[in-house]
Amino acid sequence: MxxxxxxxxxxxxxxxxxxxxxxxxxxxxxxxxxxxxxxxxxxxxxxxxxxxxxxxxxxxxxxxxxxxxxxxxxxxxxxxxxxxxxxxxxxxxxxxxxxxxxxxxxxxxxxxxxxxxxxxxxxxxxxxxxxxxxxxxxxxxxxxxxxxxxxxxxxxxxxxxxxxxxxxxxxxxxxxxxxxxxxxxxxxxxxxxxxxxxxxxxxxxxxxxxxxxxxxxxxxxxxxxxxxxxxxxxxxxxxxxxxxxxxxxGAKNYIAVMPDANMEASVANIMGSAYGCAGQRCLAGSVVVAVGDAYEPLKNELVKRASGLRVGYGLSETTQMGTVISASAKERIESMIQMGVEEGAQPLLDGRGVKVEGFENGTFVGPTILDGVTPEMKVAREEIFGPVLSIMHVPDFDTAVEVINKSRYGNAASLFTSTGKYAREFKYRVNAGNIGINVGVAAATASFPFGGQKExxxxxxxxxxxxxxxxxxxxxxxxxxxx
Amino acid sequence: MPSLNTFGAILTYAIEMESRLRDYYQAAGSEERARETDKRRSNLERVRRENVTEIKLEPIEGLDEADYALNLDDASAAGQQAAESTAARFYTDTAPKINVREVQRALERCAKQHAENASK
The missing domain is CATH 3.40.605.10 (Aldehyde Dehydrogenase; Chain A, domain 1)
Incomplete structure (x- = not known):
């Protein structure tokens, strides 16, 4: 019963x-x-x-x-x-x-x-x-x-x-x-x-x-x-x-990565941001904005690390990414991935149809990376609330800020860089309530207000x-x- | 795939290892060592509870529990030394893989204590 x-x-x-x-x-x-x-x-x-x-x-x-x-x-x-x-x-x-x-x-x-x-x-x-x-x-x-x-x-x-x-x-x-x-x-x-x-x-x-x-x-x-x-x-x-x-x-959180960022450490942290809680958190990194020469090494490292994530039942200590909440959530997320592909994004890693041994009916969606995403695409604008990371390539820092500020959401945004000037400018100009500098999940602790702007x-x-x-x-x- | 690939996998392995060592020393009649290992177990449970923050939760690479298997069938002095050496090596290898300093410090302390026991 x-x-x-x-x-x-x-x-x-x-x-x-x-x-x-x-x-x-x-x-x-x-x-x-x-x-x-x-x-x-x-x-x-x-x-x-x-x-x-x-x-x-x-x-x-x-x-x-x-x-x-x-x-x-x-x-x-x-x-x-x-x-x-x-x-x-x-x-x-x-x-x-x-x-x-x-x-x-x-x-x-x-x-x-x-x-x-x-x-x-x-x-x-x-x-x-x-x-x-x-x-x-x-x-x-x-x-x-x-x-x-x-x-x-x-x-x-x-x-x-x-x-x-x-x-x-x-x-x-x-x-x-x-x-x-x-x-x-x-x-x-x-x-x-x-x-x-x-x-x-x-x-x-x-x-x-x-x-x-x-x-x-x-x-x-x-x-x-x-x-x-x-x-x-x-x-x-x-x-x-x-x-x-x-x-x-809701949210659509952008993560800008400058060419001078510590790429290995940045990507390790971006993994947690994009795929932690299977992307189902309002602070999840959803779009990586690769600035200039950051693009190639960032893309390669992201694919390498994300493809190695162990998807499975959360009760196992070795599971690195669990399920999404329900079958309907899985269906919605997978349809968003399909929409991205139809809009012209390239799936460098496609988490649709992933199966976990022993949990064949579980609502798993594997880590997904869509490349070649542009600001007009729906996957760049709408909240997916799943383990889907879009990569956008922009020429410079100012364009990255411009792209981020066009979002109707303003929950969080992060910048990975080794340059204080960019960090300061990012914090100053980006319209989001929670800003991370070399931190992919800018979660306020209990003694600070949890920010959030715009919609x-x-x-x-x-x-x-x-x-x-x-x-x-x-x-x-x-x-x-x-x- | 390496099995010590998360914060929880490492800390839980450490907790279980200390529990097994406690039982091992209890069976061997070494009450002081058993108390010492149980204190470490309890402390590691607290460390696991208090130090996991989503800001710094990142996948961990390059560690496998098979490399730290303890032989607890041998209760001789040499067997105890070998177990302590393995435990010390486990903590020495895992401490730098965790990106939270408080946790590193706790693991380093465990490494030091096991290394001291191994040299006695």
Whole structure:
């Protein structure tokens, strides 16, 4: 009997009232892991009510006590680290090391949350007029929620939840129905903390639950990570319903390589950027822009290294690239490769149809390299979200910057060079929220905001770091005198 | 294809090797050595947990676990020396392949400890 997943509401695991369930499938083995309920609005409403009821007491819980819960949470996450890793691998398909990196990042967000007693402090100025003082305080706001994606099922919810609740809010997570098991385990750990009932809630589901979150009058703010079309909808819908919103969308990340780059070290790092998590991350390098004479050695080294990557089931320690999330994702990615070929790109390495022994039905796409890609081609413009790296050849640095800035996305861009001048110019001129210099995955750590510009981000305050404190609190100004 | 081709493959091999060495020393009645290896195992588990970051996750080339097979059937002094030498060589070879300094330092320390044991 396949396990039917339950929601976590008001401090208890409760059956959803859903009538439809989404199969949760291990993309490598095709094993049916569980069934995820498509929770209806009524379930979301129940979670919001529980979170609202918990809020008044929780916000009055001293901030130092709230932080203590996070210390305990961190310890539990460390103790169960490898179990968490295994769940991520099984439901998502990434490799063990990638899952370890993800869980580590999640724990770093919990580490950041324990600093809330320091970083949510206000400020005060005496005598703004004779005998009158002015104070700015930060206060929690109520019930926040996150709608999170399949590609980082552990890390992304932890970008938000720990900081939000340590600031004094209560919280609801609505994870991707493709990967709900990571959050199920995280909520088992949260349950062990003995938090007041309703401080943290989990509602499983798809579109209906997401819309209910966006439209519910009891939710004050929503964090979203996913594709650009959906991020736009989330941004607009939440704004229409008077909520704060931070919506991180898709990406098309460019990596420029100068002729003076350390080619071997650069390519090793580009491998991780393009093929890490099978290209299913919003920071994945998607287009390599080879500048001038960098082209030939770069192309040769990329093909050599990429063709040597071991594709397989992520649970094996020797697997270097796992699956994509589903059969439909595989089909979409392979059709994008075909489109690139039809547009005139040359497949130097074609990952379509790759088979892994023992996992013949797994949703594997091998590392793919398309050469001769031009800025007009769809493969250069659209997010593929798979292990496909396009090579574009440009004559000089200025053209590389021009090409990158034409993208409608602005999540990340990297430059590989040994010249400080180019590095500085790249950082200064390129319109992307996360810039890497000789780093292919420019991922902000928990104490920095995760950037994103243009159609990669909708909102004002980014996730993580000081932006998270701003997002999860409101300022109150106190002007006082004593007569 | 070489089997020690990822950060996790190397660290997991090291952890398993230390576990096997602990059992080996326990069976041989060398409690101090068993404690020492278990401490290394525990430390390596922490290192594996704390130091994998996607920014620097890169494929690793040129290492195969077949080159570091331990013969744990021989509990004699010479057998123990040989096992310690193999372990020292494993850590010496793998440390420079990992691009995170904290991990290198941990592996270098293991190499040093095993080399000292091998020379006793």
């Amino acid at each position: 396949v396990k039917k997943l339950r929601n976590y509401i008001g401090g208890s695991w409760v059956d959803s009232t859903a009538t439809n369930f989404t199969p949760v499938v291990n993309p490598a083995t095709c094993e049916l892991l569980a069934e995820c309920p498509d929770s209806p609005r009524a379930d979301v409403d129940k979670a919001v009510k529980a979170a609202q009821e918990a809020y008044e007491e929780w916000r009055r819980t001293p901030v130092l006590s709230r932080a203590q819960y996070m210390y305990r949470f961190k310890n539990l996450l460390e103790e169960r680290f490898e179990d968490l890793v295994e769940v991520v691998v099984k439901e998502n398909g990434k490799t063990r090391d990638e899952a370890r990196g993800e869980v580590r990042r999640g724990i770093e967000s919990v580490d950041y949350a324990v600093s809330v007693p320091t970083v949510m402090r206000g400020y005060k100025v005496e005598d703004i007029s004779s005998g009158i003082d002015e104070t700015a305080e930060r206060q929690p706001m109520g019930v926040f929620a996150a709608i999170t994606p399949f590609n980082f099922p552990m890390m992304v919810p932890l970008w938000f939840l720990p900081t939000a609740i340590t600031c004094g809010n209560t919280y609801i997570v609505k994870p991707s129905p493709q990967t709900p098991l990571s959050m199920e385990l995280v909520y088992e750990l949260l349950d062990e903390l003995d938090l007041p009932e309703g401080v943290v809630n989990l509602v499983l589901g798809g579109k209906e639950a997401s819309l209910a979150v966006m439209e519910h009058p009891g939710i004050v703010g929503v964090s979203f990570v996913g594709s650009t079309p959906v991020a736009k909808i989330v941004y607009e819908t939440c704004a229409k319903h008077g909520k704060r919103v931070q919506a991180q969308g 990669s981000f909708f909102g004002d305050l980014h996730g993580q770091g000081p932006d998270a404190i701003e997002f999860f609190t409101d300022r109150k100004i106190l002007i006082e005198r004593w007569l």
